[in-house]
Amino acid sequence: MGSPSSASLALALPEILVAIFDCLDSPALTAAMRASKKWFTCASDVLWRRAGCEALAAVPEQRRQIYASKITLLAFSGDEDAAYHARFQHLRFSSLKHISLDAYRPSDGSYHIRQYFQPPLESFSFYGGDLDHDLLQQLRAKSWRLRRILIDSPGAAVQPDFFATFLAEYTSLEHMVFLHGMDHLITDDLMLHLADRPSLSSLMIGKTCSAELLQRISTQVLQPFRALRNLQLTVPSSAVPTLVRLATQLNRLELTVQDADATVVGRLASLTTLRELSLSFSAATELPKHEILSLKKLTQLEELTVGPDEAEDKAEVTAFQSSFSDTDFDELVSQLRSLRRIRFMIQSNLSVLSLASLAKHCPLLEMCTMPQVFDMSPLSGDDRAKFSFPNLHYLDLGGLERPPSENPSSQELASAMKTAFPKLGEFYVSSDDDYSNDVADAFTASDAS
Structure with a gap:
């Protein structure tokens, strides 16, 4: 009898089987489970890694532990999912790496989540509930490898001094997100x-950070934010110069500026390592042309968002006084050739030629949002080649200007857009006029046919 082939030997190794099964969809995995006992074990490991809480709850109670030990990710959404916590309280999730807990405050005060605190846990997301000191202490004691923590609205039981000590002693943490209902815990000392x-390396804070606090950090911390690459923050405009000096190596910045008392865009343009920039203004802001053009220094940008803070109804960002034009926009995006996503929500006198500039200079562009109402008729004319976006799959515009004599018609323009944007799957308009809606409807209908 001949010796087994190298392929047969390889397929007998669990780590090889798991790597292969990782590439299969659920029906193929289910079929593989029937091949042999070893294949069943490896395939079920892969199948159950990201199984939902509903799937686990559907397993008979006496067999539930078998599959709980295979799960690496659990996400609970809403009160119905949260009801599973009590049913799972005696299980051991020994492979769990990521847990996400939606907002939940049970009427009886019992919150059974300690079973998810396991040594492999790397990510803990808590979107609201009643945390206490004991829960957080157990999280730190049992999940000492945790790298990412997100906490929103933890209730009144957690005290600022305890929370500061908890984070200081949790030395494994590298990514922190505290956006909502956390202001009382985000002290200056923290x-x-x-x-x-x-x-x-990553910090997302919802509480406004004052200019005075940033100045304290500048004078009291020898090497502030030395590993920070991702930052989300709200600041007054007066704080931006200090912030730029403190966080010099950012790859991603999401910044909300509270007021329009000082210009900030030119300052941010010195952060030349940025790959993603989201800049929102909470107050009505008029941006000078030279400020907008300073963004062309950020040549590594893959994502750019500039506009009003959507949480503020009266916020509006404009560039009318400086007459920011299509030529200026072309000058800007000519230096941003790596752009994949742009939300340029600055109200200005841009025309459809701005889309031609994006098509010319940003061939990788996948998503585009602009507030202007454009005359898109050139897409069906002799210049249509100037508007080719081979990778664009999302487009959101203020609206579409009705052409004279309905030429092109809404159907014809939708067809021309399909040709110019072959991968476009989502097209939206903000205005509620008949022509814009007709084109959007025709585009959607052609997708369905």
């Missing part, structure tokens, strides 16, 4: 600690 934390 921010000083975070600025001095040597391994902090």
